[in-house]
Amino acid sequence: MGRTGIITPVAVLNPINISGSTVSKASLHNKDIIDELDIEFEKGFIVLTGETGAGKSIILSGINLLIGEKASVDMIRDGEENLVAQGVFDIDEEQKKKLEAMGIDIDGDEIIIRRSYSRNGKARAFVNNVRITLTDLKEIASTLVDIVGQHSHQMLLNKNNHIKLLDSFLNKDEKDLKENLVNLLSQYREIDIKIENIEKERKETLEKKEFYEYQLEEIEKLKLKDGEDELLEAEYKRVFNAEKIREKVYESLEYLKDDDDSALSLITNSIRNIEYLGKYDERYTELAKRMENAYYELEDCANEIENISKGIDVTESDLDKIAGRMNTLKRIKEKYKRTLPELIAYREDLKEKLSDIDSGDFKTKELKKELNKIKTEYDKIAEKMTNSRKEIAIKIENELLNELKFLNMEDAKLKVQINKLEKMTNDGYDEVEFFISTNVGQDLKPLSKIASGGEVSRVMLALKVIFSKVDNIPILIFDEIDTGIGGETVRKIALKLKEIGDNTQIISITHSPVRASKASQQFYIEKYVENSKTISRVKKLSAEERIKEIGRMLVGEKINNEVLEIANKMLNEG
Numbered sequence: 001m002g003r004t005g006i007i008t009p010v011a012v013l014n015p016i017n018i019s020g021s022t023v024s025k026a027s028l029h030n031k032d033i034i035d036e037l038d039i040e041f042e043k044g045f046i047v048l049t050g051e052t053g054a055g056k057s058i059i060l061s062g063i064n065l066l067i068g069e070k071a072s073v074d075m076i077r078d079g080e081e082n083l084v085a086q087g088v089f090d091i092d093e094e095q096k097k098k099l100e101a102m103g104i105d106i107d108g109d110e111i112i113i114r115r116s117y118s119r120n121g122k123a124r125a126f127v128n129n130v131r132i133t134l135t136d137l138k139e140i141a142s143t144l145v146d147i148v149g150q151h152s153h154q155m156l157l158n159k160n161n162h163i164k165l166l167d168s169f170l171n172k173d174e175k176d177l178k179e180n181l182v183n184l185l186s187q188y189r190e191i192d193i194k195i196e197n198i199e200k201e202r203k204e205t206l207e208k209k210e211f212y213e214y215q216l217e218e219i220e221k222l223k224l225k226d227g228e229d230e231l232l233e234a235e236y237k238r239v240f241n242a243e244k245i246r247e248k249v250y251e252s253l254e255y256l257k258d259d260d261d262s263a264l265s266l267i268t269n270s271i272r273n274i275e276y277l278g279k280y281d282e283r284y285t286e287l288a289k290r291m292e293n294a295y296y297e298l299e300d301c302a303n304e305i306e307n308i309s310k311g312i313d314v315t316e317s318d319l320d321k322i323a324g325r326m327n328t329l330k331r332i333k334e335k336y337k338r339t340l341p342e343l344i345a346y347r348e349d350l351k352e353k354l355s356d357i358d359s360g361d362f363k364t365k366e367l368k369k370e371l372n373k374i375k376t377e378y379d380k381i382a383e384k385m386t387n388s389r390k391e392i393a394i395k396i397e398n399e400l401l402n403e404l405k406f407l408n409m410e411d412a413k414l415k416v417q418i419n420k421l422e423k424m425t426n427d428g429y430d431e432v433e434f435f436i437s438t439n440v441g442q443d444l445k446p447l448s449k450i451a452s453g454g455e456v457s458r459v460m461l462a463l464k465v466i467f468s469k470v471d472n473i474p475i476l477i478f479d480e481i482d483t484g485i486g487g488e489t490v491r492k493i494a495l496k497l498k499e500i501g502d503n504t505q506i507i508s509i510t511h512s513p514v515r516a517s518k519a520s521q522q523f524y525i526e527k528y529v530e531n532s533k534t535i536s537r538v539k540k541l542s543a544e545e546r547i548k549e550i551g552r553m554l555v556g557e558k559i560n561n562e563v564l565e566i567a568n569k570m571l572n573e574g
Helices: 057-068 093-101 134-141 153-157 160-165 172-207 209-221 228-240 242-256 264-279 282-309 316-336 340-406 453-471 487-500 513-517 544-553 561-572
Strands: 017-019 023-029 037-040 045-050 084-091 110-118 124-126 130-132 144-148 411-423 428-437 475-479 503-509 521-531 533-540
Touching: 023 228, 045 513, 057 084, 057 110, 093 134, 110 134, 124 134, 130 134, 153 453, 160 340, 160 428, 172 209, 172 340, 172 411, 209 316, 209 340, 228 316, 242 264, 242 282, 264 282, 316 340, 316 533, 340 411, 340 428, 340 487, 453 487, 487 503, 487 513, 513 544, 521 544, 544 561
Parallel strands: 017 084, 045 503, 045 521, 144 475, 475 503
Antiparallel strands: 023 037, 084 110, 110 124, 124 130, 411 428, 521 533
């Protein structure tokens, strides 16, 4: 989140704006619940306190909207048609590149995220006024803020997420290796599908082999040629009309060259006359040359007609032969419901299918060689990943045990178990699950089997402490995670939150006076009635006001000097 900003909601929230690599300022406006809310956030451990129902959840709801959580019509206040949440966030260079790849222009080191939701269910999300999908919003926001609530343990305790938790500790080279695994698996599956398709086609061909052989023999026997049917039609037309053609050809030759009155004879005489006139006028000489060219062109035509006429002599059997071939082609085209070019293509396809019966083994053999090559490389990288994970697992086990001991779970035992799968996955062959024993003599059992709410809260906090070192999320928001915990453990949790607040901004919603006393900054949320309208407001507490609020959290409204002294002592303990 950005360093400065505003939360301003339209509906339950009338825009919500949050900004800061820490959140530095937030404001809310909602006339039904929150009239005005202005918060100046500092770095470190911050708590929001107040009576139940005062409106603390509204702030959390607004942030949830900004990080892409589900919206509902119930969140829209009466009399309004929509709600809007808006936030200003600081971003680093890596986030900048990702956003620019999405087509979002970045000017400076900040982005504005806006989310809207209407009563008709229409939802929109924007980054710097560029519309994005809810999926993209979640991806972007996941690197900015993390909300740890009473129910967020479900993600941490789900074994399907444990390998992701473990892999968050991978270094850059190891992450590159994991990416190679993904690419290799993709190649493997692609080739495997090819082999499967070849085998399937080969099986189908074998089943229909005799049928295909019959069809091929039938078609090949006809010796089909592309365009043959069109040529036959033209030839039939010529042969059928041979007599008419012959009559006109002979008549034309007679007109052109066969007697003294033919066209060529007459042109020859005309040329001689014009040449004679050339001695009187040069223009006639030029005309004579042009006439000679015309003569030679006409002579060529006559010779070509004569040559063509020599092939006109056809018999009745010629006509029958052409007609028979035409009928043969017609029948085969009707039988296979294909044109001549399609029949020729089908003939070649049949040849290929029958050939593949023998060559199919060779094709799959080559593909299987490639498949084995990829798997060998995959197995090599997967083994490296397993070894890296085993080293990380030991480190996590030790760090988690130390954190749990600090949180008064001295008897806890923890094991990060890595099992080998039989199938290839994007993560290699590893299946990761966290196992825990919380009491002496108790066998290790899956993390999800923790029954005690107090134990769940402490394990969840310990996990968050460890993984916050590598997820680089600048803001952690804790929503009453110490439910079901009392005594010294509450103090330990508060100290732990204060500790991690040195590097990460911690915002905590709590009813615990102990936790509130360890915060570097405290806000009080109260609810009152004004003009027949319920209004909530938020106030930053001074040191004196914090003493009174912690006193209220200790005993309720019956605060006396003794309680105030205790509250003061809690604050000054640091």
